[in-house]
Amino acid sequence: MKSSVFIILFFIIGFLLGRFSLIPERIARLQIELWILYALIFFVGIGIGSNMDALKLVKRMHVKIVLVPVSIIVGTLIGAGLVSMLLSDISLIQGLAVGSGFGYYSLSSVIISKLHGETLGLVALISNLIREVITLLFAGVFARYFGKLAPIACGGATSMDSTLPIITKACGKEYAIISVFSGMVLTFLVPFLLPLLLSIG
Amino acid sequence: MxxxxxxxxxxxxxxxxxxxxxxxxxxxxxxxxxxxxxxxxxxxxxxxxxEKVIANISKLGLYALLISAGGIAGSICLSIPLYRYLSRPEDKRTL
The missing domain is CATH 1.10.287 (Helix Hairpins)
Known part of the structure; x- marks a missing residue:
């Protein structure tokens, strides 16, 4: 939660500096960010490769636990896809790409803005941030009216860290492990799914 | 890419x-x-x-809100039958 605040703070400071042209054009147009992005993706990869706990969890729990992240992926893509078909400015692939952040706004916004365009990157940043905030605000309500998997579904990739405490509170401790597993799978999937989707569109 | x-x-x-x-x-x-x-x-x-972003920022924000609402609604809709399926009596131990 604390790091989310910092991330948004850095973004807003950068935004204001750019808005009021406080950064020399030449420095701002350097392609340094692209290399920082590759470094970040590389580090994310190291995190995935060195941490195969998610696989161990499947072995320990029933294989059916895999259905949780699968249903979140399918449900999110259907929902985001339907909405994007109603919006004239957003293509289906663009809508699916924004949805495929699953709440992981820092990584998805940067990947989308570099691989597709800054405008869609901003949509991804706001959209995925909203997903995290809605989970934090409504986990309890969702658990009560839609069942105990609903807050985990809403949390998406964030259910392994930033929204885990609120999900555990809303659903009970026995759901924490499912929440962590589902969030891990979705977090790992974001850097795979996004470049794949954007290469189609 | x-x-x-x-x-x-x-x-x-x-x-x-x-x-x-x-x-x-x-x-x-x-x-x-x-x-x-x-x-x-x-x-x-x-x-x-x-400038394109600045000029359209409220529209982009609205799109973002609609897409996240769609994604959340879609995933919650699927989570309801899955929750029922996983919490059937014989599966109690898995959850």
Whole structure:
């Protein structure tokens, strides 16, 4: 939660500096960010490769636990896809790409803005941030009216860290492990799914 | 675009090899937030300088809200039957 605040703070400071042209054009147009992005993706990869706990969890729990992240992926893509078909400015692939952040706004916004365009990157940043905030605000309500998997579904990739405490509170401790597993799978999937989707569109 | 996939796969391979090097991994873990801060900072700068973004910011915000609402609604809709299926009596132990 604390790091989310910092991330948004850095973004807003950068935004204001750019808005009021406080950064020399030449420095701002350097392609340094692209290399920082590759470094970040590389580090994310190291995190995935060195941490195969998610696989161990499947072995320990029933294989059916895999259905949780699968249903979140399918449900999110259907929902985001339907909405994007109603919006004239957003293509289906663009809508699916924004949805495929699953709440992981820092990584998805940067990947989308570099691989597709800054405008869609901003949509991804706001959209995925909203997903995290809605989970934090409504986990309890969702658990009560839609069942105990609903807050985990809403949390998406964030259910392994930033929204885990609120999900555990809303659903009970026995759901924490499912929440962590589902969030891990979705977090790992974001850097795979996004470049794949954007290469189609 | 292919560089993203290559960086990712390279990272996974190296991460797998470094699995036992806990101190090195925790150093990398501490570096990652810094990189994310830097990237979002740069993203902020280029978005702030992008006139197209500034001119359309409220429309883009609305689109973002609608897409996240769609994604959340879709995933919650599927979670309801799955919750019923997984909490059937014989599956009680798994949940």
């Amino acid at each position: 292919i560089y993203v996939t290559i960086s990712l796969l390279l990272g996974i391979g190296i991460g797998f090899l470094l699995k036992k090097r806990k101190t090195l991994l925790s150093t990398i873990d501490r570096l990652t937030p810094g990189i994310i801060f830097a990237l979002l900072f740069f993203l902020g700068i280029s978005l702030g300088m992008n």
